[in-house]
């Protein structure tokens with residue numbers, strides 16, 4: 001062992017989410033010695049919340065009669081990103097995502113229950129969302145067990161802090177802080193960064209986006225996603241991708257869980273007003289949570305109110321919602337908890353994000369909105385409903401539900417964040433590139449830290465892209481590292 005280091009490996013992976021664990025397992029399969037560091041006390045990161053992952057022409061799709069071609073996927077990624085995504089990287093992912101499904105199922109033990117879409121009524125969404133039994137949390141469990149079984153050293157509560165390079169600029173390892181707070185130095189022929197982006201870092205969110213609402217964003221993903229890997233790579237000579245700052249936002253109630261029926265009601269495409277009491281959008285945007293998040297983030301105070309009356313509550317209970325929230329509230333699920341939950345929310349003195357009013361004027365006062373303004377908006381909206389045509393924002397008539405029968409409720413939907421993506425410039429081998437487009441020797445990035453898959457927003461027409469890319473980029477990086485080591489290049 002090199003005396004400079006406490007231990008040395010072929011590969012050290014930073015971050016034990018989907019991308020990092022996929023990389024570590026594959027590295028072991030490729031015969032490389034490998035350590036994986038996770039700064040939290042458990043593996044999983046934001047991946048532990050994900051429901052499914054994208055693949056194209058997979059055997060799981062084929063056996064269900066689902067046709068989504070690689071051509072369709074490739075072109076959708078490029079079109080949707082306005083060609084800001086990197087074609088060679090997109091191509092590598094699209095070509096290899098179906099193999100990820102085979103690996104997860106046949107080698108790791110994942111069972112796929114379904115392949116579907118996330119949002120009904122979203123035109124053009126491809127059927128790519130492969131849903132594993134036990135969600136991605138189960139995939140993480142299986143990957144971690146597989147990594148350990150294959151001899152990967154898994155260090156929990158251990159945060160990487162600095163990438164080390166030699167005088168020629170080649171990566172030789174990293175510095176980390178272990179679970180006892182002690183500094184450790186690990187040698188490595190290659191370091192793979194998969195720290196999951198910066199959704200939990202308000203300063204970086206403000207630095208890399210124009211929203212200026214870093215502190216207000218409600219992070220529902222991993223607490224450890226503080227952008228450490230991005231900071232380390234930039235300090236080690238890597239560079240930013242042009243899409244740094246791309247965020248997956250969505251409307252969300254503060255202090256609620258993603259299974260809440262009040263929260264899900266707030267996303268229904270019925271009647272929304274912003275902090276001024278005015279309707280501001282075709283609420284059908286709520287059918288696609290990422291787009292709805294982008295709309296919410298730019299409203300005054302970065303929130304909107306979703307207003308419902310008693311008839312709509314009865315409709316949601318009897319007929320079900322128009323749109324669920326992932327697998328946490330299913331599409332068309334009957335919202336049976338809603339009547340009790342929303343009453344309790346409104347009565348809760350510690351909660352100010354659900355208010356009730358016997359009249360629209362009382363509701364407005366409780367919302368902190370001018371009663372005259374809200375009254376006028378409700379009247380105008382009810383007239384559109386009566387006419388069966390939304391001549392203001394052109395919402396489909398089937399979602400025009402009048403607001404007439406009190407008591408009324410208003411649900412405050414703030415801006416939630418699932419992930420950031422698109423930070424670091426990499427090539428199709430997952431190698432981090434410097435400002436001249438040359439690889440930083442021995443430095444790789446995968447998953448949400450890596451840029452090149454998306455443009456200014458997440459590719460919602462291809463559900464499961466983030467987790468699919470995380471899993472696929474992980475094992476591809478390991479294979480490339482193995483090939484480079486074999487060739488004597490690392």
Ligand SMILES: Cc1cc2nc3c(=O)[nH]c(=O)nc-3n(C[C@H](O)[C@H](O)[C@H](O)COP(=O)(O)OP(=O)(O)OC[C@H]3O[C@@H](n4cnc5c(N)ncnc54)[C@H](O)[C@@H]3O)c2cc1C
Pocket residue numbers: 014015016017018019020037038039040043044045046047048049050051052053054158159160161194195196197220221222223224225226227228229326417418419446447448449463464465466467468470
């Ligand atoms: C509620 C929710 C639902 C989602 N659903 C889906 C879905 O259905 N489909 C989909 O495609 N995507 C989904 N996503 C997004 C998806 O989870 C991620 O895009 C993807 O899985 C991220 O994988 P990753 O490996 O890049 O990051 P992560 O899974 O976040 O892993 C990164 C890990 O690195 C660790 N880390 C950070 N800094 C350090 C450090 N200095 N040293 C060591 N470790 C460090 C973190 O603690 C974390 O565990 C969802 C996200 C959320 C929050």
